[in-house]
Amino acid sequence: MKRTILWDFDGTLARREGVWSGALLQALDQHCPGHGLCRDDIHPRIVHGFPWHYPETAHTHLNRPERWWRQLCDHLAWVFRxxxxEAELAETLARTTRIIYTDATSFRLYxxxxxxxxxxxxxxxxxxxxSNHVPELPNLVRELGLLPLFDDVISSALIGYEKPHPEAFAAALRAVGLRAAGDPDEVWMVGDNAVADVQGAEAVGIPAILVRREGEARHRCEDLWGVVELLAEGR
Ligand SMILES: [Mg+2]
Structure with missing residues (x-):
């Protein structure tokens, strides 16, 4: 029997300072020095418009990086407008945000x-x-030196389903040769989002551990050492 852990990425294995707001502000710093905007100006405009804000909707038609980014850059350009x-500068800022966000040096491993x-x-x-992430996630994981530790890296951008959609979990199970949870291998999900990671996994029969965050969950660990202990003990 093989034992598999499905891992969320952002907020679980690594973090990006400022997350998306930070990337948009860096694009503004680059093109519009002295812009005077802050996270609070950006944040309300990016709590919608990203694929993971609509996990009930499949987006398999965007399963190519250029298509995925075209759609997201339309939203980012709207944010800047x-x-x-003005429209042309907003497009430039959107394209720059892509470059900044996909730069692995902005991510730090815990x-x-x-x-x-x-x-x-x-x-x-x-x-x-x-992970609910950008198409370049496998490259980010490689540049952070993590790739040798993983059998596969699955980004929602490339499969067309966002957690907690059941098909996102199904895609991960298929990637490691399983048909369903407990078939017959042991599979766990670990992540920092009580809905996308924990509820999503449990809904398809995969036990899950909430990490690094307060929240309602059957299994919760302060850090990844807690996961090591919990999985060593068995359920
Ligand atoms: Mg996360």
């Missing part, structure tokens, strides 16, 4: 990420990333 920038993944691997677990 709504902040008062201190426990690599040692905990290695400890779990030594204990017989294989690892797969299942």
């Amino acid at each position: 709504d902040l008062g920038y 201190d426990d990420t690599v040692p905990a993944l290695e400890a779990l691997r030594a204990a017989g677990w294989r690892h797969v990333i299942l």
Whole structure:
């Protein structure tokens, strides 16, 4: 029997300073120095318009990086126009945001990420990333030096389904040769989002662990060492 852990990426294995707001502000710093805008100006405009805000909707027609980014850049350009920038500059800012967001040097691994993944691997677990993310996620994972630890890296952008959609979890199971949870291998999901990661996994029969965040969950760990302990003990 093989044992598999499906991992969320952002907020679980790594974090990007400022997340999306930070990337948009960096684009403004680059093209419009002295813009005077802050996160609070950006944030309300990016709580919608991204694929993961509509997880009930499949987007398999966007399963190519250029198509995916064209759709997202339409929204990002709207954000910049709504902040008062003219259309051509808004397009440029949107394109720059893409370059900034997909730069791996902006991401930092948590201190426990690599040692905990290695400890779990030594204990017989294989690892797969299942993340609501950009098409370039596999490249980000490679540049962060994590790729050798993972059997597969699955980004929602490339499969057309966002967690907690059941098909996102089905795609991850198929990637490691499983038809369904508990068939017959042991599979767990680990992530920092109580809805996308924990409720989504549990809805398709995959037990899940909420990490790094407060929240309602059957299994919750402060950090990834807690995951190592919990999975060593068994359920
Ligand atoms: Mg996350």
